[in-house]
Amino acid sequence: MNKKKMTRKWILSGMALSLLVPTLAACSADKGKDSDVRRTLRIGTMSGSKQDEVWFRQQFTDMFELTHDGIDIEIVPAIDYTENQFEDQSKQQEQPDQMEKVKAIMTGANPVDVMIFDMSMLSPLVNENLLKQLDPLMKEDEIDANDFVPAVIDGIKEQGNNFVYALTPTFTPSALYYNKKLFQKVGAEVPKDGMSWDEVFNLARRMKSGTGKDAVFGFSFNQWGASESFWDVQNYAAPLQLKMFDDKAETMTVNTPQWEAVWKSVADLYKDHVTPRQEDMNAMYEQPADGKVINNPFQGQLFLNGKVAMTIGGYDMINQIEQLNNNADKLKLEKLDWDVVTVPFHAGHEGVGGSIYLNNLSGVNAKAANPEDAWEFVKFMNGKEWSKLKARSTYEMPARKEFVKVRDGMNYNVDAFTKMKPAPMLQSSLKEQKLYRDKPNLYMVTELGNRFYGEVIQGKKSVKEALAAWETKGNDLLQKIKTNPKGQIDGVFDDVYGGGDGGIIIDKRAVEAAAGVG
The missing domain is CATH 3.40.190.10 (Periplasmic binding protein-like II)
Incomplete structure (x- = not known):
């Protein structure tokens, strides 16, 4: 702490x-x-x-x-x-x-x-x-x-x-934060409680404008903006209860239309720069020509800087907004005119969502x-x-x-x-939690998905290709885990984006989070 x-x-x-x-x-x-x-x-x-x-x-x-x-x-x-x-x-x-x-x-x-x-x-x-x-x-x-x-x-x-x-x-709840001034600027109706993800993504596309330092993005999955993180995908898909492998952890279950729809929805937002990517962040925060560094303790948090129209944020994000608005004059920043609505839901899972x-x-x-x-x-x-x-x-x-x-x-x-129920925990059963405890190397399956997801975001693979590769590589990994559930497994990521791994050390927090016991 x-x-x-x-x-x-x-x-x-x-x-x-x-x-x-x-x-x-x-x-x-x-x-x-x-x-x-x-x-x-x-x-x-x-x-x-x-x-x-x-x-x-x-x-x-x-x-x-x-x-x-x-x-x-x-x-x-x-x-x-x-x-x-x-x-x-x-x-x-x-x-x-x-x-x-x-x-x-x-x-x-x-x-x-x-x-x-x-x-x-x-x-x-x-x-x-x-x-x-x-x-x-x-x-x-x-x-x-x-x-x-x-x-x-x-x-x-x-x-x-x-x-x-x-x-x-x-x-500790979360909500969809939005910038009132940006919506007023384009004449768009502000978000409301009870919106679906499709409605939010469509609205986000309307809010996207400009390039480089003048860019304004429609939506980010977290307040930091350009994380391009597989964790964001997992949080987004949590209410859908999609599984990576079967109940025995012997066969992958990711090469499906449901997984494809989730990955494509998110990847398209990055591809179209509706959601900021790291390259967008780099362009926005280039070193000034005069070499003068601007004091901005909120640099990198695009929503707080008026560069993202909507973002998912926790309740404690209000603290930062309050600090920003109380010190805007000192920092020579614009005060944030904001509000919140419920986290969006997936069709068929109304009332469920959010961290x-x-x-x-x-x-x-x-x-x-x-x-x-x-x-x-x-x-x-x-x-x-x-x-x-x-x-x-x-x-x-x-x-x-x-x-x-x-x-x-x-x-x-x-x-x-207060309105949205938490998404059911994927590993909520005793059987599933025990599976992760008995086979802590199962965390490597998630890491493998993270690598292939990165290839999609960087345009090296289509969503279909990445999921098929995750399935093939994952099935091979599951067999190795079956015979070696806890020891080091080498060569898993040698031909995956990011290069060789030389074995992987299992991180305690990652294992506990994956197993639903941390």
Whole structure:
């Protein structure tokens, strides 16, 4: 975590503690068991260590412990990432089975009472019957699921077989940002909520104009503009649930009309310079003839510089817009007149789309030794008082609808961040997650696709040719992975764009992201 961001969180936590303790204490004074009997509430986390436990306590448990007499909190990480920190390099590269580690602390001799986890773990935990269903508890305590924004509660229910097994006080959504002035300039109607991707792409083509330094682009998949990234394609296609290979990871499944349509839609935007490419960025930011360097901390972010009409951005992008507009005169930049609408949807997948992350979900262990305090903690963490405090965050949105508000001094369509459900996770089943854990080299299949996608963007292959090549090369790779699921595999990329690879070292974060467990 960025130290500056962590320091900010510590300061906010300290301020909030002093302001809200009296209120929360009054609300919690008569709750829970007999406060004269001390008891321990064991809270499980995905990972952690004794060294960073203080930060976790400040974020999640200190307030609860202060306002609930007689309860001591014990933090139990499923994976202590310091355990192999000082091992030799080969052992450091060994990835622990995250699901097995979580199951161990939830089903062992001394199981945790509460589990805090991210969205990728919800469906597996539910399917393994490791979490207690919260719907009856919510009904008993008159907690209405409709008080939570649809993006949160619908996403949770979708991963929980239409039931609630966990709650979260915050989430990180995205939206389609647009530049009002650019639309006014060409006389085009501004975007609106509930647009399809085809509608947005057609509008983007209308907004494209100029060349070189005078170019204005219609759309970018992220605020940085010219990433030409395969990751953007994956995010764009996520609601379609396209798979790269079969359930046994033995046969590629990419040479299909569905994959072709996705790649062609994106590639055409780059080919026609509707979406900026790296060469466009280079032309736009050529060194001035006089050699003078202009101070622009937002250089490279084309939307913030008025060079992109629409872009997909997270909720925290508002921070940068606010900084830009507050300092525009100093930087000699034009203020941004902007708004947001919902992320576009794919036909047949209305209401689904965008990068929506439900982090810090909390659930009650089905085998909890202290289930009453466990539910009290989950209820407290997702209650109105705590949500009101968390609503101050400029990086996350509160999950409760009543605290979702436009920031002071601003005017924008805040509901755009709350309407779309998160795309179902492709590797949500236990079987699929286990496949990636057993065969971490499967990450190489994604990298292979990235290489062929790059050839399409650079005009070296058509979409059909690239997908056919990915299928052929991928099938060969899958057979090698079948016999060598974890060790180094050489020569995979020798005849693919980018040259030889000399073997590839599997990156932990990439594997976890691909497996839906990071």
